[in-house]
Amino acid sequence: MSSDGGAKIRVLIAKPGLDGHDRGAKVLARALRDAGMEVIYSGLKRTPEEIADMAIQEDVDVVGLSCLSGAHMTLFPRVVELLREKGAPDITVLGGGIIPDDDAQKLREKGITAVFGPGSLTSSIIELIKEKVNG
Amino acid sequence: MDSREELIERFLEGDIRALSRLISIVEDGDDAPLHEISERVKEKDERAKCLTVGITGSTGSGKSTLIGQLIERSAGRVGVIAIDPSSPSSGGALLGDRIRMGPSRAYIRSVSSRGGGSISKRTYEIARLLELFGMDLILIETVGAGQGEVAIAELVDLVLLVLTPESGDEIQYLKSGIMELADGIALNKCDLDGWEKTYIYLRNWYPDLKIVKTKALEGEEMDELLRSLQELADELKKKGELQKRREKRVKKWIEERMKGELIARLLDERKDEIEELAEKVARGDLSSKKAIQMVRI
Numbered sequence: 266m267s268s269d270g271g272a273k274i275r276v277l278i279a280k281p282g283l284d285g286h287d288r289g290a291k292v293l294a295r296a297l298r299d300a301g302m303e304v305i306y307s308g309l310k311r312t313p314e315e316i317a318d319m320a321i322q323e324d325v326d327v328v329g330l331s332c333l334s335g336a337h338m339t340l341f342p343r344v345v346e347l348l349r350e351k352g353a354p355d356i357t358v359l360g361g362g363i364i365p366d367d368d369a370q371k372l373r374e375k376g377i378t379a380v381f382g383p384g385s386l387t388s389s390i391i392e393l394i395k396e397k398v399n400g
Numbered sequence: 401m402d403s404r405e406e407l408i409e410r411f412l413e414g415d416i417r418a419l420s421r422l423i424s425i426v427e428d429g430d431d432a433p434l435h436e437i438s439e440r441v442k443e444k445d446e447r448a449k450c451l452t453v454g455i456t457g458s459t460g461s462g463k464s465t466l467i468g469q470l471i472e473r474s475a476g477r478v479g480v481i482a483i484d485p486s487s488p489s490s491g492g493a494l495l496g497d498r499i500r501m502g503p504s505r506a507y508i509r510s511v512s513s514r515g516g517g518s519i520s521k522r523t524y525e526i527a528r529l530l531e532l533f534g535m536d537l538i539l540i541e542t543v544g545a546g547q548g549e550v551a552i553a554e555l556v557d558l559v560l561l562v563l564t565p566e567s568g569d570e571i572q573y574l575k576s577g578i579m580e581l582a583d584g585i586a587l588n589k590c591d592l593d594g595w596e597k598t599y600i601y602l603r604n605w606y607p608d609l610k611i612v613k614t615k616a617l618e619g620e621e622m623d624e625l626l627r628s629l630q631e632l633a634d635e636l637k638k639k640g641e642l643q644k645r646r647e648k649r650v651k652k653w654i655e656e657r658m659k660g661e662l663i664a665r666l667l668d669e670r671k672d673e674i675e676e677l678a679e680k681v682a683r684g685d686l687s688s689k690k691a692i693q694m695v696r697i
């Protein structure tokens with residue numbers, strides 16, 4: 266990486282739906298920053314449409330969706346769908362929050378690359394992102 | 401990943417994803433797409449009408465909130481460059497200006513300063529891309545480190561300084577020189593106590609500066625602010641000052657490019673000579689003073 270920056274990994278951490286739990290999203294955003302990434306935080310209560318638009322405007326490599334309210338099954342796949350529709354199928358989508366194992370499996374089938382629950386180590390999330398982006 | 405050529409084609413057709421991808425490429429230090437696009441954009445005169453406003457002021461003064469409000473109220477296409485500081489230790493950044501701008505129809509791009517102080521070193525190039533894309537208004541939010549925020553003035557048509565009541569900022573800025581570069585002031589958070597005092601203070605010290613009392617959070621006086629910016633721009637235009645500022649920033653940009661190229665070329669041309677001298681100095685056969693005299697241009 267060159268001294269004046271070089272290509273940085275860019276990540277959008279987004280809170281879809283009405284869920285107000287933002288601790289996990291903020292912890293993760295900070296950890297990614299400290300790992301040298303450029304992290305855009307969406308703020309609370311964004312629609313999938315807004316999140317997809319943000320991801321495209323910000324040219325992120327990864328969108329991380331955080332949801333602890335139970336609405337992940339509708340919200341997460343919708344973001345994947347919209348990214349495809351808007352010509353950005355190459356953006357990696359990750360999910361996290363309170364997500365039962367069965368749901369996690371279904372989400373992966375719908376294009377969410379990986380799902381992380383409570384107690385996940387940010388270091389393993391960082392590792393996965395680097396692997397996904399840098400190949 | 402799409403090829404450069406494809407991205408440029410799509411940019412010219414107005415594709416947002418292409419704009420975003422090209423901003424990243426240009427941000428990472430490559431000027432080529434910018435040159436290619438500026439060659440090919442047809443309606444240059446039309447696009448030169450784009451107004452670029454720099455918005456500066458301390459962290460927390462309300463710059464992002466204010467921009468969110470301006471976006472909602474302005475006609476035309478709006479592009480925003482929101483700069484936040486990079487972390488000196490990791491080089492990463494947490495870019496949070498969007499949160500306060502709210503969902504909007506504008507194109508908002510969060511940019512890390514990447515060690516460049518109150519703006520990113522690539523701010524000019526990113527703004528140029530937005531202009532060529534066809535934005536009518538470009539708003540650039542600086543990091544807002546407080547004093548010494550003069551770099552932004554060299555990149556924009558207009559500088560708006562955002563101050564808040566009784567923050568002591570006005571005294572800081574008085575000393576720093578940004579006041580002399582500001583074209584207008586938004587005295588924000590005028591819903592808070594004590595704004596009268598700050599307002600009178602500013603009025604007394606800067607009788608010629610346009611000062612708008614705003615309440616960005618409540619969205620008050622935002623039409624007035626937008627109107628003032630437009631008026632300021634019109635005035636500058638009438639005086640020929642807008643054109644002058646634009647010339648100045650292109651001149652600076654060309655000079656920067658020349659400097660880079662000159663240095664690289666000179667170093668390359670005299671590579672052998674430099675190596676030879678370095679060897680001698682390292683061996684102790686030549687004093688460093690003599691060596692420097694010998695390489696003088």
Ligand code: B12
Pocket residue numbers: 283284285286287288289290292293328329330331332333334335359360361362363380381382383384385386387390
């Ligand atoms: C703290 C907390 C709150 C705080 C939230 C403070 C805040 N600003 O975040 C308060 C008190 C406000 C709150 C309120 C409520 N809560 Co609450 N809350 C919790 C609690 C105890 C901990 C959550 C937390 O902060 N964990 C710490 C962070 C660091 O962990 P995390 O968010 O899980 O994130 C980690 C991983 O999940 C993952 N991750 C998370 N997001 C992402 C995203 C990506 C991309 C990736 C890769 C990874 C990732 O990485 C993180 C690091 O390991 C949980 C229970 C629990 N054990 O999880 C309940 C819990 C989430 N809350 C719950 C409920 C029901 C509520 C309320 C509805 C209660 C009520 N009736 O009022 C309200 C709703 C608030 C709202 N507006 O949405 C339920 C949700 C049930 C469900 N989903 O079915 C839980 C599970 C409690 C329970 N067992 O019932 N809550």
Ligand SMILES: Nc1nc2c(ncn2[C@@H]2O[C@H](COP(=O)(O)OP(=O)(O)O)[C@@H](O)[C@H]2O)c(=O)[nH]1
Pocket residue numbers: 457458459460461462463464465466497500544588589590591592614615616617618
């Ligand atoms: N009371 C009050 N608070 C405001 C006003 N404008 C913005 N704020 C708040 O000031 C804080 C910082 O705003 P932000 O736009 O992020 O400031 P920035 O750092 O300059 O971009 C936020 O909590 C805003 O809600 C205002 O007019 N009045």
Ligand SMILES: [Mg+2]
Pocket residue numbers: 463464465496497541
């Ligand atoms: Mg801000």
